[in-house]
Amino acid sequence: MYASVLDALKSHEQQHAEKLACRYHDSSPGTLSSLNFGDLSHMVRRVAASLSRRARPGERIALLLPNSVEYIVSLLGAQAAGLIPVPLMAPPSNQTNLQAQRLAAILDDCRPGHSIIAGDAVDPTDSPSSDQRLRFDALLDDGLLGWRDVQINDTAFLQYTSGSTSAPKGVVVRHTNLVANSLHISQGVGTRQETIVGSWLPLFHDMGLMGKVIHPLLLGASAHYLRPETFLRYPRKWLEMISKEGIHISAAPNFAYERCATQIEDLEGLDLSTWSMALNGSEAVSAETLDRFAARFGAVGFRRESFQPVYGLAEATLLATSRVQGQPIRERVLSVEEVASGRGAGSSQTGASGWSKRCVSVGSAPGDARLVVWNPTQQRVCNEAEVGEILLAGPHCCTAYFGQPELSEATFAVRLPAATEAAYLRTGDLGMQVDGELYITGRVKELIIVRGRNVYPEDIETVAQDTVPELVRYGGAAFEVEHHGAQRLVLIQEIGPRVEEDIKESMRRAALAAVNSVLQIRLDAVVLVRRGTLPKTTSGKIARTKARDIFLAAGFGVNADEVLSAIQQGIATDVSGQDATVYPALDGSRVLMWILGWISTRVPVGSAVHADRTFVEHGLDSIDAVDLLAEFGKHFGVSVATGALWEFPTPRRLASHLSGEPASDTARGHQQPDASALHTNQRRNGEADALIDLLEEILEQREDA
Missing domain, CATH: 3.40.50.980 (Rossmann fold)
Structure with a gap:
């Protein structure tokens, strides 16, 4: 070398x-x-x-x-x-x-x-x-x-x-960092002098400069380029270059693969069969994006196993971990509880019950590079599958920020207790190791902690975007702000250019309800902005901290104080879950029966509806939740905040909240042993008659609408 x-x-x-x-x-x-x-x-x-x-x-x-x-x-x-x-x-x-x-x-x-x-x-x-x-x-x-x-x-x-x-x-x-990291790329990714390189990445960014200029020059490999603006305007040009030049390796952030998968329709003339090293890094790697891209371009020779999820950062010159070529792309499926606790290996299967996220492995540290997942609170190395901060060491790791000695010491000179080896680099990234492979879960500075639970902003953004198709994929920034002593969770979300004004409120409500019910946290506000508004880094990542600053400075066209004050005035319950709103006197039994009856119209015939089963367990999604509260409001003449479904996730608890009666008394007057449950095909008798009457009222309202 x-x-x-x-x-x-x-x-x-x-x-x-x-x-x-x-x-x-x-x-x-x-x-x-x-x-x-x-x-x-x-x-x-x-x-x-x-x-x-x-x-x-x-x-x-x-x-x-x-x-x-x-x-x-x-x-x-x-x-x-x-x-x-x-x-x-x-x-x-x-x-x-x-x-x-x-x-x-x-x-x-x-x-x-x-x-x-x-x-x-x-x-x-x-x-x-x-x-x-x-x-x-x-x-x-x-x-x-x-x-x-x-x-x-x-x-x-x-x-x-x-x-x-x-x-x-x-x-x-x-120079020593460049040489060491170039060797790591060859060891981890599999490049050599005969490799043909292709890139559209900006040359002032580490992935474009180190990965696609310095590395091929050290190898003696040929490199082909497009300007970033060409790719952004015409993403097909990237694939055309790969096809024409027989390129073997090309890298991009996840959003670029998503852009190609969703925007390129014409596949004629493309041949991606030589593209054996499709590196996906610089931002969170989405398993769904890998699926979509492979399905879209499999017809023109692209193979899903050509994907190489990688992890890197400028402080480590570039590459920190990579999947070894020829090894399978591994995933872990984490449930909402595992994400919240930061513990648990998840499953390698994608059929987990309830809400879950697919985490893609970004491989392991190559060559003489070292990686540790660290628990800073307890000052120890994390156990298998335990989330902590990622620390790196090796000749590829840099040692200083220019002109910032104190920050350099805190970032590049971390020494583990009782360790005799060299200092480690604090990456600021969170992740876990399973079977020797790294899974990135988020950023330390962006992690949101809600009553002791870990919440990642990208999970909030994903749930909202999965629920409301008009929201731009990877176009959201979730963050927490303090207002009058209370922490408020805000989502700034981009929307497409053809979204009509009259549906924006329903979009906001659906996004709020989705996050509140699926992740079981309270999202307080959704601010919709036009596509391209959110600030991004040079590699295309959403700059959430910058977005937060812009929001607080009224840079998104809304007054932050007014938005946050409206949240405070309109909230139905405080964070402890105690009732903060006095509703008109409502009969708990009738409220419960109405809710059960409404649910029975949304589940398959023959399904059981239970007062103590959560709305999610009944199969209701966030849009159903918004509809439920809207129709309840019409029927009983009250307004209920969407956060109520998060605080009170079962029919009985919600009915108790709305009536002010203890949950144990909500079903009083029911003579049947299983009066709090209903099968949608049961016959009228006793209390069931009243329930069917309410069901007919609902159906009539729908027909009138």
Whole structure:
């Protein structure tokens, strides 16, 4: 293995100079489209010589170019000049958007002496930084050649984190980290020099830069690229490139596979049979997405076993774990109780009763990498299948954030009690190990704790999106906020462009009821926003912490205080489950019979309806729950909050709550031994007659409607 990517480039120039190194299939007119290893090495030397005359060794230099061949040359040229490149994005035209704000924050943090911009970029004075701007084409004018030798422990670049839970931080990545992680990728994923690489990922992000630029250059493999904006507009272009070039490995976050599976209809001309390494990482891997993608593109040669779920982060250079090629894709099915408690291995079968989530294994740590799941409260290594924080160690792990020594110490220098081995990296991610494989469950900073129960925001978002098809898949951000001393759970959710205004309220109610009844927690508010509104990281993940800040600053077009005050005023019960609303005097027996009668209209004929069986056990979904309360309100002339079904999940307990009578007295006056149960085919007699009367009232109301 080489000491640096520059050493590798020298070797490839000597051994196979004519071999394709990199090609952009959608390069702009007047820019480079492709370079072989010989031409790439020559151009890197020209840029290095030019930069050496303008900047001092060790100086930081920002890369502010579009995704392009020029970007790759600039990165390597800066390294060859002894500079520290900072891979960033081209300044957006709208200086007020979130990307511009993030870019300005990064430039303020790293304070580069120079920046490289594209030859056709806007006037440098329009940029958000005061550093000296260098146009790429000007770096090639003098024709000189230069190349400084780098040491394996020198800084290769600053990789700024995506900022999903906090402000972006500059990870100091050294050449030794790049070399070690590249070896891990080969060991875990199975790449080699003959592998053909394809990518649309942004080059300023670790998955795109390390995985699809540095790694193939270290291997001596050919790499094909599309710009991110091309994929987002025309996702089929990604698959067309894979098909045309016979690409073996390409990686993307989960949302990209979902986008292809749901938006690409025309399969003609595609051949995905060479795509043997389809890496899915950077965000939660969805088993359902894997199913949909494989089903959609199986007809054109894609095999589900080609998926390789992976886990990585910038602080570990990139790859932390991967499924070994040839091994099955393993899943665990966790029930809502297991998710809430953080304990329990779940089942390897997908037929679990009640609500559950399918967790996909992201494999194990390759080579000499080490992984521990840690219980920080009890200061011990977690047991099998116990959820804790993921800690990493190995030569691929970085050791510092730029200019932040205290945060660096807390993040990169964790030492386990009584351990003599090297320090561990705190990832901030939660997961569990089962049979030696890692399952990611969430983020430490995003975990919501409701009365001692763990709640993951992605579970809240998924349940709502599964219930209401108009909600954009992977377009939600759930978070907790404090209001007047109480914690409130809010979901900001994107909707499609063709959603009519008059159904939005019913969508909100259905989403609220779904989360409340299925996850057995109280979701207090759903705020609907148009598609594309939620802030995302550079890798496409929802930035929930940022979304929370925007909500509190009234950035989603709603006043947070008004929304939260409305929750407080409209809530039917407090968090302890005690009645906080006085309903009109209602007869408990009649209320119970009405509820049982209503349920009997929603279950199959012959099914038993029980007062002490939960609404979920009766097979009712969240939309049924909304209907139940709406029709109850019409019949009895009262308004009932949707949270009541969460606080009182059985007919008897709900009837007791609504009537104010103790649950033990709710069925008083029933003479039958099983008066609290009903079969939908039983004959009229005694109390059953009254129940059937109520049932007929309901049916008449439905017919009138």
